[in-house]
Amino acid sequence: MSYRSKLTASAPKVKRRVGKYELGRTIGEGTFAKVRFAKNSETGDPVAIKILDKEKVLKHKLVEQIKREISIMKLIKHPNVVGLHEVMGSKSKIFIVLELVTGGELFDIIANYGRMREDEARRYFQQLINAVDYCHSRGVYHRDLKLENLLLDAYGNLKVSDFGLSALSQQIRGDGLLHTSCGTPNYVAPEVLEDGGYHGAAADLWSCGVILFVMLAGYLPFEDNNLMNLYKKISSAEYTCPSWLSFGAMKLIAKILDPNPVTRITIPEILVDEWFRKGYKPPVFEEKCEANLDDIDAAFGDSEDQHVKEKIEEQPASMNAFELISLSKGLNLENLFDIEKEFKREKRFTSKCSAKEIVTKIEEAAKPLGFDIQKKNYKMKLETMKAGRKGNLNVATEIFQMAPSVHMVELKKSKGDTLEFQKFYRSLSVQLKDVVWKSEEEMQDSMTA
Structure with missing residues (x-):
């Protein structure tokens, strides 16, 4: 397997947020609800969030029962009773934020x-x-x-x-x-x-x-x-x-x-x-x-102004040590079989900017160069509006996480002329001078040193 296919095989991490809470693994599941581990992003405190499907609750006429359950738990504040922090609602779900109890049944x-x-x-x-x-x-x-x-x-x-x-x-x-x-x-x-x-x-x-x-x-x-x-x-x-x-x-x-x-x-x-x-x-x-019970009606209501925002965020795919080492010229066996040696069809650089910032900067730099841009998470497809020597130049871009604060950006020609790709990369590099931390040559020098 080539290191390129190995890299793309790495799955991106998916983060799901509900308001200020970052959801984790499922720790319990029933007919009408599932319970997920979560973390308060403001305080770092762990909690359990009981997630109910509004459609199922309405279909089975359980609204009053669920409201009653929430009201009861808000009334009870005792060291030997599982605590309820707050209740939130979105268009399709009810989120009951509970004290996380980790010792089992x-x-x-x-x-x-x-x-x-x-x-x-x-x-x-x-x-x-x-x-x-x-x-x-x-x-x-x-x-x-x-x-x-x-x-x-x-x-x-x-x-x-x-x-x-x-x-x-x-x-x-x-x-x-x-x-x-x-x-x-x-x-x-x-x-x-x-x-x-x-x-x-x-x-x-x-x-x-x-x-x-x-x-x-x-x-x-x-x-x-x-x-x-x-x-x-x-x-x-x-x-x-x-x-x-x-x-x-x-x-x-x-x-x-x-x-x-x-x-x-x-x-x-x-x-x-x-x-x-x-x-x-x-x-x-x-x-x-x-206890204040106002948030219960807000959670079950239809007003979008009172609904919590649900966000799904994907993080760049991470790279393990072997994948990083394979980028070194000395261990990259692909060079032995590369027919078009004069001009490389891919480029890389590292950056200390966040993945979101890198995507935005590439987009801002590529558009004036005449590229149409399609984005999906931390992958981008850049295509020239105007055909070149070998048709439209297509550049596939992907961001990988090397460390918590370091990302590697790979740009690969997927269609078009290699010379035009090299010219595009030189122009792009000028525009991204504040984003690039190390060029590919500097990366390889540091790996082989």
Whole structure:
């Protein structure tokens, strides 16, 4: 393979920006949304951006549900709940900028390593109760608490996520109860399975009890391949604690997994429980003022003035060390087979200017010389309007990144007379004197030195 084809085989880097955020790899994907790693270009802080397709959201009539999810997360500012920074909208997408949580799911720890030590499980449970207690104080009920929705940050602290099935207190009917059956079957409270309504706080607490059991036992308390049998077990709280659980842990689990929501233990009672209190540290954080929800309507609205700009930027293809060395005359075997030795059909130079600036300067210099210009990312096609000795002169130009602040520009005659190409390059060089850092000869001298 020639070094020319090797160079053009290098793929350019693509940068996608949304407002001030530079998007990275996809870290999660669902039916209606994907989550991508991103970086705030102003602060350098990493974030996660949940991207929703507006068309799909509208088609499935999910606008109000998504708005509710965002509103809920804006209301909740707690160290054990995934934070929401801001919401943005474009013509076709909704962007929810979230706190980046890098420690994985609590589910993965159990799946990979089995049950936890009692003191470790207790610490996570304490953080879970702190978060749920705060949510309930703000009139927010999660309704889908499970290990998969409990994340860990880089310091091993628990973070509650995914409020997609949450319910605000405004959704409570005149009887004071919620009436939507939702959640994951193994974690759901008995009263949720019935059609008589339920209290969100008591239902969330049941799910917390299932989570505590799984952390300590390594398996679910209620399991059955038959859904009706599973519901029967849940309704009668039919489970067995493993022998290694301490008496204090078994006693607390029994109080939480009480099938009667009226007699089930409450969070204030859990907070004074002897087993729970061991090593307990109440959360210390600054209470935020009321959240501004204006950006939610702006994100879902049709006004282009309030939409965020989406940009796709391509960076020049980079060159590895071998490709750079191959530019040296001593290692360039192509010279042995070049029939037209008198005049080279390609030229190169290096520049310390940005790739965008180089493209602009070449365009400005080539147009007065009678060239029509076509651009695609960091490649340009220059063609004379007037035919020469061998037809119209065509020059292919491409910019490669050699280092973060150094670019190499390659100009190659793809059609026309070689002498005319050489003449064009000399004229172009004069116009680009402020852009050229090193000529091809200087580059080769530095490589062979």
